[in-house]
Amino acid sequence: MLGTGLIKGMAETARNFVGSYFEADRLTTVQYPEERVPVKEAARSFPFLVFDGEDPEKGLRCVACQICEKECPPQCILIVKDTAKKPDFVGKMQFQPKIFDIDLSVCMSCQICVEVCPFEAIKMDVDFEMSRFDRFEGLLIHKRELSKSNGHFQKIHPTDAAAVDANLAAEKAKAEAKAAAEAGAKAKAAATAAAATIAAGAGAAAGTPATKPGIALPAAPAVPTSKPPTSPALPLTMPGQPTTAPAAISFVS
Amino acid sequence: MIELADQFFVLSKQQILLLMPVAAQPLASVLLSIIPIIGVFATLFALTTVLERKGLGRIQNRLGPNRVGPFGFLQPLADGIKSLTKEDVVPFRTDGVLHFLAPVLVMVAALLAYSVLPLGRNMVALDLDAGVLFFFAVGASTELAVFMAGWSSRNKYAMLGAMRAIAQMISYEIPLILSTVGVLMTAGTLSTTGIVEAQSGYSGLLPNWYVLTPWGFAGFFLFLIAATAEANRSPFDLPEGESEIVAGYFTEYSGFKFAMFFFGEYLGLFAANALAITLFLGGWNSPLAILDWVPSYVWFFAKLMGLIGLSIWVRGTTPRMRSDQLMNFAWKFMLPMSLVNVLAAGLWRFTGHGFLGWFVCGSLVAGSYCWLGVELSTKNSLKKRVYRFAT
Amino acid sequence: MNLDLAILSLLIGASAVAAITLRDLVHCVLCLAVTFAGLAAVYLRLGAEFIAFSQVLVYIGAVAILALFVVLLTRTGEIENQSRFSLQKLAPLAVCGLVFTGLAGAAWSSSLRGSQESVAASIRLRDVGRELMSAYVLPLEVLGLLLTAALIGAAILAQTEEPNEVENPNGASSHPPAKPH
Amino acid sequence: MLPYLLLSSLLFSAGLAAALLRRNAILVLVGIELMLNAANLNFIVFWKFGPHPESMAPVLFVLFSIAIAAAEAGVGLALILLVYRHFKTTNVDELNLLKG
Numbered sequence: 001m002l003g004t005g006l007i008k009g010m011a012e013t014a015r016n017f018v019g020s021y022f023e024a025d026r027l028t029t030v031q032y033p034e035e036r037v038p039v040k041e042a043a044r045s046f047p048f049l050v051f052d053g054e055d056p057e058k059g060l061r062c063v064a065c066q067i068c069e070k071e072c073p074p075q076c077i078l079i080v081k082d083t084a085k086k087p088d089f090v091g092k093m094q095f096q097p098k099i100f101d102i103d104l105s106v107c108m109s110c111q112i113c114v115e116v117c118p119f120e121a122i123k124m125d126v127d128f129e130m131s132r133f134d135r136f137e138g139l140l141i142h143k144r145e146l147s148k149s150n151g152h153f154q155k156i157h158p159t160d161a162a163a164v165d166a167n168l169a170a171e172k173a174k175a176e177a178k179a180a181a182e183a184g185a186k187a188k189a190a191a192t193a194a195a196a197t198i199a200a201g202a203g204a205a206a207g208t209p210a211t212k213p214g215i216a217l218p219a220a221p222a223v224p225t226s227k228p229p230t231s232p233a234l235p236l237t238m239p240g241q242p243t244t245a246p247a248a249i250s251f252v253s
Numbered sequence: 254m255i256e257l258a259d260q261f262f263v264l265s266k267q268q269i270l271l272l273m274p275v276a277a278q279p280l281a282s283v284l285l286s287i288i289p290i291i292g293v294f295a296t297l298f299a300l301t302t303v304l305e306r307k308g309l310g311r312i313q314n315r316l317g318p319n320r321v322g323p324f325g326f327l328q329p330l331a332d333g334i335k336s337l338t339k340e341d342v343v344p345f346r347t348d349g350v351l352h353f354l355a356p357v358l359v360m361v362a363a364l365l366a367y368s369v370l371p372l373g374r375n376m377v378a379l380d381l382d383a384g385v386l387f388f389f390a391v392g393a394s395t396e397l398a399v400f401m402a403g404w405s406s407r408n409k410y411a412m413l414g415a416m417r418a419i420a421q422m423i424s425y426e427i428p429l430i431l432s433t434v435g436v437l438m439t440a441g442t443l444s445t446t447g448i449v450e451a452q453s454g455y456s457g458l459l460p461n462w463y464v465l466t467p468w469g470f471a472g473f474f475l476f477l478i479a480a481t482a483e484a485n486r487s488p489f490d491l492p493e494g495e496s497e498i499v500a501g502y503f504t505e506y507s508g509f510k511f512a513m514f515f516f517g518e519y520l521g522l523f524a525a526n527a528l529a530i531t532l533f534l535g536g537w538n539s540p541l542a543i544l545d546w547v548p549s550y551v552w553f554f555a556k557l558m559g560l561i562g563l564s565i566w567v568r569g570t571t572p573r574m575r576s577d578q579l580m581n582f583a584w585k586f587m588l589p590m591s592l593v594n595v596l597a598a599g600l601w602r603f604t605g606h607g608f609l610g611w612f613v614c615g616s617l618v619a620g621s622y623c624w625l626g627v628e629l630s631t632k633n634s635l636k637k638r639v640y641r642f643a644t
Numbered sequence: 645m646n647l648d649l650a651i652l653s654l655l656i657g658a659s660a661v662a663a664i665t666l667r668d669l670v671h672c673v674l675c676l677a678v679t680f681a682g683l684a685a686v687y688l689r690l691g692a693e694f695i696a697f698s699q700v701l702v703y704i705g706a707v708a709i710l711a712l713f714v715v716l717l718t719r720t721g722e723i724e725n726q727s728r729f730s731l732q733k734l735a736p737l738a739v740c741g742l743v744f745t746g747l748a749g750a751a752w753s754s755s756l757r758g759s760q761e762s763v764a765a766s767i768r769l770r771d772v773g774r775e776l777m778s779a780y781v782l783p784l785e786v787l788g789l790l791l792t793a794a795l796i797g798a799a800i801l802a803q804t805e806e807p808n809e810v811e812n813p814n815g816a817s818s819h820p821p822a823k824p825h
Numbered sequence: 826m827l828p829y830l831l832l833s834s835l836l837f838s839a840g841l842a843a844a845l846l847r848r849n850a851i852l853v854l855v856g857i858e859l860m861l862n863a864a865n866l867n868f869i870v871f872w873k874f875g876p877h878p879e880s881m882a883p884v885l886f887v888l889f890s891i892a893i894a895a896a897e898a899g900v901g902l903a904l905i906l907l908v909y910r911h912f913k914t915t916n917v918d919e920l921n922l923l924k925g
Binding site: 692 | 826827828829830831832833834835836837838839840841842843845846847849851852854855856858859862865866869870872873874875881884885887888889891892893894895896897898899900902903904905906907909915
């Protein structure tokens, strides 16, 4: 009444004005390119393709099943199957994508592709600085650029990555146990003379997965089933470690 | 020496004129008055935009612009380059000529007002006998420019914004002019320099400014409020209330035309503040007798910066008014108060400037303020809203 | 004859003719505003500053804006559908032409035709104020009364009628439905 | 002073033409304003060129005339608004009923 409210309000804003010069914790803003707010673990921007190991071509988990392409509500994914097959992480021969494009100008970050992927091959990234000079070609991201290592996934979403890695390791262990059991049965059934050729074939099959250090595959299929649980020890330690800001994300110049 | 510093710009203009051939002197004299005004106030505009953004930022516990140049002070330069290089989009159905003329007219009207404002001793471009009237006449033509902008855009938001702006400007023009009447009556002149000279001198320690009288104090604040409404600034910025009508009457303007509207708006604000200084704050006069050696234009611009700071502060504090509150405030509070103020100024003339004058005029102004305030805030306070259809 | 006066006359004449011939009413009123501004410039040229500023303040700031408001409120801004030329219009046009020739002829034959501008004629506001407060105080008061009456009258005239007074209920669509009584 | 007088007679006849020819009530009012302005211009011109430039009467007359014109425009436009509300037209030819 009679302007006292106005005076009260002006006193408040004056307090803010003066206070912002003396009390640093009043300031709510972050000087963005230099300082950054640590990215939350639940953050998501656009999808990327996960690969194991070092080589994005060989280790790509995607098997070009095209479920994500079909499920994508705005239809921003384009997949073309390659005719050649490559072995997946358990050593089974699978298709691979020849072309895998995501149009980021269309993508709405709904994460449905991630939900439907049965191979844990597509995950959500947290990178948001994706401005390009070209509105059309620049925002059409190709396979090579989309492929990011499992290490990156472990870094940005540690909890999810640990669960995924545990799943995959369990699956792999199961597959290996099965393979071992089959091998054992075969070994029992077959003549002892054939045993040498089987061992050589298994060794060749295990040759490719052995180069993947991320999962640290067992060396040979002949290893007993008690060993696999120790192999995913590295991913399982991840959740406890980087729940706070990952060091590489908040780089203060 | 003091005299030289005070009259530096006046004398240098005379010297430059003497170097010119006689035939070119009238034109050169005009140009030498116009160019500094445009230059100084364009710079002040640039400075004010960045200061306003920084000030508002601090009020909201932010930092404000701090990237371009030292402490962000080159931000207006970057903004200017941006608006110059932007595409000038003119919608298909617009009334071409009017759409183009509206921002020009806004700027011209705002700049014309500066020709009668005394920026320092002997520093007035055009010492008109009817200077204050000229100021208001020029200010009135802004309404036409606003209408042209809103109507020619062929856009409902622009039209609504223009209608709101014009309704608001017409309503607040009356208290704006009436609040100056007391000053004009006391000074006995409409010339801006005459009004400033009438406020020179000191009575005791205090200067003879009109703001230091009961009616002048009330008139000053009435004038500032009405000028804020004329300049469409918060809390009276509902012609461009972006939550309702996008950007008001310059919705369909882009690039440099938009920048011209922006510039014109700020020029109008500066002009109104400068007139408030001229009428109530003693113009170029110094507040204390011992500070008389400071050049007159320094005082003027110091006061101007003070008032600009006040307007930034108010903008950072007040929320936007509702349309009916705006009109009620204009017609039920501002108009009666300014009329009472005219009466108080008349009484001040006859009661003498002593205790009696203060008592009579002060109690008249303060009493009517309290009465109007209580009356309006109790009778027209917001009742609990009753919904007819929703439960 | 001076160049500036020629330009001003051309501006005033052209905008006045445009104000009465254009089809879009908003354009008409804006042209009228240009005419008023040109006349203010003529007053300035004749040394009647006070009148020029009053002209701008009242005519451009109030009358033109008011006319624009009414144009928009009555939705007659659309183009008038009338034929460009008809015999019916010939008589008024002839009358106007006669009036113009009469006035111009009177001006031509005026004894003051060749007289020069008097330097002494200039308005000092102090004198205007003194005159208004002494010799013309009664007209001033009457004018004040007239303006107040006009203000109240215009406000009452333009006031929206109560819904139950309107004969055509469709006209009161902006009001809540009238209570049955 | 001849050009001023010619200008004012042009304005007057233009205003008269608008008042006589145009159908829209607003334009009729515009014409009346033009005629008033022509008269005002004549006052100022005769004051400036006439034999008694020291007299303030023409100036004050014009001042009063401007004020009255403002009142007239206000009331006139309010009337037009009222007529429009009632008849849904501002065409003066169609306003031919004496009953309300």
